[in-house]
Amino acid sequence: xxxxxxxxxxxxxxxxxxxxxxxxxxxxxxxxxxxxxxxxxxxxxxxxxxxxxxxxxxxxxxxxxxxxxxxxxxxxxxxxxxxxxxxxxxxxxxxxxxxxxxxxxxxxxxxxxxxxxxxxxxxxxxxxxxxxxxxxxxxxxxxxxxxxxxxxxxxxxxxxxxxxxxxxxxxxxxxxxxxxxxxxxxxxxxxxxxxxxxxxxxxxxxxxxxxxxxxxxxxx
Numbered sequence: 001x002x003x004x005x006x007x008x009x010x011x012x013x014x015x016x017x018x019x020x021x022x023x024x025x026x027x028x029x030x031x032x033x034x035x036x037x038x039x040x041x042x043x044x045x046x047x048x049x050x051x052x053x054x055x056x057x058x059x060x061x062x063x064x065x066x067x068x069x070x071x072x073x074x075x076x077x078x079x080x081x082x083x084x085x086x087x088x089x090x091x092x093x094x095x096x097x098x099x100x101x102x103x104x105x106x107x108x109x110x111x112x113x114x115x116x117x118x119x120x121x122x123x124x125x126x127x128x129x130x131x132x133x134x135x136x137x138x139x140x141x142x143x144x145x146x147x148x149x150x151x152x153x154x155x156x157x158x159x160x161x162x163x164x165x166x167x168x169x170x171x172x173x174x175x176x177x178x179x180x181x182x183x184x185x186x187x188x189x190x191x192x193x194x195x196x197x198x199x200x201x202x203x204x205x206x207x208x209x210x211x212x213x214x215x216x217x218x219x220x
Contacts, residue, residue, distance in 0.1 A: 015050065027116040027117060030117030031051075034059075035051070082188040083186070084097045085097075085185045088180060089183075090119070093115060093116050100115075107161065134157040138155055154169060157169075168189055169187075171186045171188075
């Protein structure tokens with residue numbers, strides 16, 4: 001984090017990261033990241049970092065204030081089983097639901113790197129191995145929704161773990177929040193559906209070997 005100069009200040013003019021986070025409607029981790037990146041100047045008092053009101057005002061003049069999500073909407077998102085995030089046009093994650101956090105934690109991800117304040121496009125760009133191709137295609141799909149090229153975007157992709165084969169469908173839909181464009185990113189586990197499709201396809205091939213030509217099965 002970048003320290004500011006030693007200009008005299010008053011204690012009442014200093015805000016904690018939690019104060020700034022509450023005011024802007026983002027998580028404290030996001031504020032700490034802004035400080036670390038030098039986007040929001042801060043000073044260190046002992047073990048604590050503080051933001052001057054003047055620095056926050058300058059920051060808001062240069063950056064649009066993040067749109068707050070109502071507590072009612074946040075609570076509703078947390079009731080949904082799908083993994084949901086809301087991102088802005090730059091790719092920055094504005095909010096995630098409980099299922100998103102739980103999936104990240106249960107799959108060995110560093111949760112702080114996939115929640116509010118993280119750039120989702122950078123997460124996709126950093127994907128490696130077999131998943132990198134799908135991550136790049138999904139990021140491009142998000143861009144296409146923000147650009148207006150598509151009204152919505154949907155993609156089925158594999159997301160296998162060390163112990164099981166899994167498939168997900170990712171969807172992107174525009175989301176109106178004040179004057180800033182947002183998008184809802186939804187990832188839903190469709191493993192059972194994909195396994196059924198594979199079983200039907202296998203059955204179709206078996207029947208063909210016995211001289212039967214079932215309609216539709218081999219095209220699933």
